[in-house]
Amino acid sequence: MHGSSRAAVAAGQQALDALVSGAAGASGSAALAEDLFGIGAALDSSVSLRRALTDPTRDAGAKGELVRRLLTGKAGAQAIDLIVGLVSHRWSSERDLTDTIENFAVQALVSGAEAEQRADQIEDELFRFERIVAGNRELRDSVGDRRADSAARAAMVDTLLTGKAQPETVRLARQAVLAPRGRRFDRVVDDYLGIIATRRSQLSATVTTAVDLDATQRERLVAALTRIYDKQVHLNVVIDPTVVGGIRVEIGDEVLDGTIARKLEGARRHFGS
Template sequence: MTARDAANAALDSSVEGIATDAATAAELFAVVDLLDGQPMLRRSLSDPSSTPAARAGLAKRLLAGKVSDTAIEVVGSVVQSPWRSANAMVGGLERQGVRIALRASAAGGQLERVEEELYSLARTVDSDPELGAALRSLAYPLEGKRDLVARLISGKVDPVTAQLASRAVRARRRTFPLTIESYLQMAADMAGQKIARITVAQPLDEAQEARLKAALVAQAGGAVTLQIHVDPKVIGGISVAIDDDVYESTVAARLEDARRQLINL
């Protein structure tokens, strides 16, 4: 575990001890938006020359009466942690908002639905060049991008999915799909699951998916979440990636291996 991972784990543990809900996540996202637009304020809240208690006190004075005491407590935990930069601190605060939203979804029995909807949305953006370009464009305003995504999913998804999709537009992980991927990894980690990224030439039916999941659970030695991508270019067979392990048995891969062997003769 890296020092950064250890710091995140310590902060996660601290925030998990606070009684939060979906409303807390919404308040934290509002604070993130405020800090994104106030460089001096975010520098003050992450100033390494100030004591952790002083930074938490500043956050409490600034936010008192504007958000709940619970949200202030979470912000206090975040700003007391050491950060390499003000922007990293804001990203850390948003990360806690995402985790709180996912925990609220899990408590309501909707986490699996949210994961499936987020994955489907990321694939939609990935497969639509115009939509992806619009969400990447620096010339397109953030609120315009959020409106674009909101229209795409309006009335079709769980409220937490809509909330997290709106946050992902900010693309702190470089692109919208990569940011969604980071959310899905958080959800899997929280549920003690591994993510199996699967590519097939044709959609699997329910029985095929169930058999595949059972085999992967046995292979991974624990719970597995399936992320299935249909790509006709693989021709046939299946490709599975779990963590750094890739299991490749597609026709396209075998043809590519044959081509490489011929080249090297």
């Protein structure tokens, strides 16, 4: 994302933060998120509209009037005001605008849960569901088959998660199926998890281990990683017996691998076997 888009995002982020801080709990934030998801879908489906709203030669006031004309009666005033603010800025690309609207929708949805101390649970549930889908070929093919009706696939997600996960988790999993925007399901979920972690000013660490970590081990690992990275860390734990022992930690592009399997592989390479 280039300079002009970054400036637009920064201004929009301030406006979003003000809106969600004044929202009437999780329901108010969820309503804003629904509006933003819908607006993003409308923009994704219309090349001409995206171009009109990101045209640097077009007057900001005219773009704002276009937004209000199109959205009044179809979205809430808060969402409309937020979009008017976004299109008043210069954007480096059309995609930057639609990516930002998706990002803000995810943030809005999670912000209500964050205020109710449920954000950790949403992160855990969303990550676990993505791993379940990734580990089950039939389920992975069903969820990711873009030739199949998206509403039917979203209904399948509802069946799998409703009553077993937080409402925000269900909604994000549905959205990943309904509007992948050219990405695989796992990539969409990873992007959502990144948005949530960034909003919460923390890092997400994927921890692969042969056996699950108990509460004490998790606390110690979080404390150690927080000291290393000088930022709060959220753990997403993957159980994989093939690692043999120890743990592998992935944070962004960095990998800290202390597993026996890794050491054995290193020894095999060293001795050329």
